[in-house]
Amino acid sequence: MRNLLVLSCVMAAVLVGCSGEKPPRKAEGRTVDVPVRVAARADAVECRSFPAQVESEQSVTLSSKATGTVVAVMAEEGQKLTAGAPILRLDERELAGQEQALFAERDQARREKEALAARAALARTTMERMGRLLGQKAVSQEDYDKARAEADALARQSEAAGAKEQAVASRLSELAVLRGYATVTAPFEGILARRYVDKGAFVAAGAPLALLDATTGRFDLAAQVDETLLPALRQGQTILAAVPGLAPKPFPVTVAAVVGRIDPASRSFKIKCALPEAVPDAAGPPRAGMFGRVYVPARTAQKLLLPASCLSLRGDLPMAAVAGPDGTLGLRVVKTGGSFAAVAFAGATYLTDSEAFEGQAGDDRFVEIISGLADGDRVACPAGATLRDGDRLASGAGQ
Template identity: 35%
Template sequence: MTSTKTLLSTVAFAAIAGLSLAGCTSGNDEHAPSGAAPAATSVAGTAVVVRDTVIDATIAASGVAEPMQQATLSTKLMGTVTAVLVHEGDVVRAGQTLLRIDARDLTAKSAQVGASIADAQAMQREAATQAARIRALYADSAATRAQLDGVETQLARAEAGLRAAQAASGELDAMRSYATVTAPFGGVVTFRAVDPGAFAAPGAPLITVQDGSTLRISVSAAGDAVRALKRGQTLAAAIDGVPVSAVIEGVVPAGAGNLFTVNATVANRAGAYRSGSAAMVSIPVAREHAVLVPNAAIVREGDLTGVIVRSAGGDERRWVRLGASTATHTAVSSGLKVGETIVVPSSMPATATSAPSDKAAK
């Protein structure tokens, strides 16, 4: 877990003052990396006064975006794979047949079980008939109590034998179902371990299916950092550097020292994010003051970053040090003061620079 402070995506730039459009740029001067140097008399763009903004300070916890549902399928049978109907990357639906295993020995056993059921049914019918006859005779005092008890016992045994034969048939049907491997849910085939002709053993992995419509990011953080987190709370996150919103699924002890695991889910029905990608979750820990500028106001030259500062003497390009950023704004950690005016060049796509809400600015 890194301790880099980041900005929540909901934080916007401070109140805007003095918006104006200047004329076209008259020229540019090259500048050394150190200090500020004049860029042009005036740069065409929108002037924005830099304000002090209260933002949420966060810690960045890294993790991996994993699918909410993933299943590695196997079988209880031991036999030869006769068909594999999917390849890695195929999209499958719930219940779709993925693989078949040779089950001819089960077919032979099925005939045996069928014969056992027929025999048990015949014995049960005979025992029931005999029991009914002895019951009638016993009622007329023509049969003894011992005879009645004997036929009742034979009937009970016959009925138990029939139930056992029927249970064996049900067990055989269940085993036969393992000869066809189906998808437990809709998703994508991510792993195919066998080909037709391979030997399948009980419990051996055959095919893996993932449902990436919802991803889970699991990160670890200290107890002090997660104390205020609640299930259902939305956090700023990123998957492969792309900002996303993650909803807390739960916070549980990590089983190591004072660490806790934060599980957060990200909707991914369009499949925009790949499972297994590097992820980061911003956990809010405090509030602090910061200087924010629109991303469109940042100018770059190699590894150098700067902004165009407007003053009475004209516009100048000033190199600054940047902090964390969101999709719309970036914090300036040094090189820019509150109250100075910067220019968002009109040649670059302007970023919305609305004032932060009262709640964020308090």
């Protein structure tokens, strides 16, 4: 009985030992072939971005020189026009009526002038005859004076009639010019950016009718910049700009004008930057009104930057895969700062806020590393691949 009890205890102990779970085996590290980037601090030019708008150097608002009703519209908004192309026409019947009245007034003034000229010639002849008779004592001095006065008066009336005719002729010339403005035409080749009136609208003299932007010539990028950056800008300086609708990447522009007057409402000043004649990788010619940004250098500072593809998230924690001396990767939590688009320009690295410019797919976004990495650390940049602790870099990886 005692032996049976001992045997039962031994069997129970064996069964308990066999039923226990085996400890999990640690996953073996993989060999990965991914790009490697060496962390290093470097000088970078921090830029502040400001919204801007493309403006045509030659942009005009066409206004009415006469009062009238729009009777015809010959061009639509967005249409490309050649120099002299008609845009709209005003009713000129009132001007035509005024012109006919002036023609009649001019003819009447001419007839009056001719009649007075004939009377003045007769009075002058009579005066000369009276002068000869006065020398012969055949007429009195009073009769001669009356004849001379009448001749002088008629001569002046004839001159006045001639002046009246000239005045009417001048008014006719002005009216002819005014009738020419009844048809509004494009003064140069351009695009009809806006038409302020439609057919049937009544317009007064001086009212705006259309806005025309030139398609040739220089284009500027105009922006309002914070007043604190006024000392950092000067005419002729080259800075970076971006026009997403024109080109996929930032490009250099030249500051053409710095308006030093500060707007008290926005505490900003205006700058104009000349767009280059050939914008790199431009999808087409610039158009007035396009949205853009200018990047104004604010300061130069040392930063440790890594491409965003070199970081991964574990929950909410950004992590970097750092390679040891033997190539073994270890995940390390890092503290990050701002996100930038980095552009190599004028021998330096210019940092622009990445949220302000949406580049093409594949463009690198750089993240500032505040802590967690040191100069010389080799960071694996998997570009979408998932790395784990213990993974090993393949021989020659990152070279």
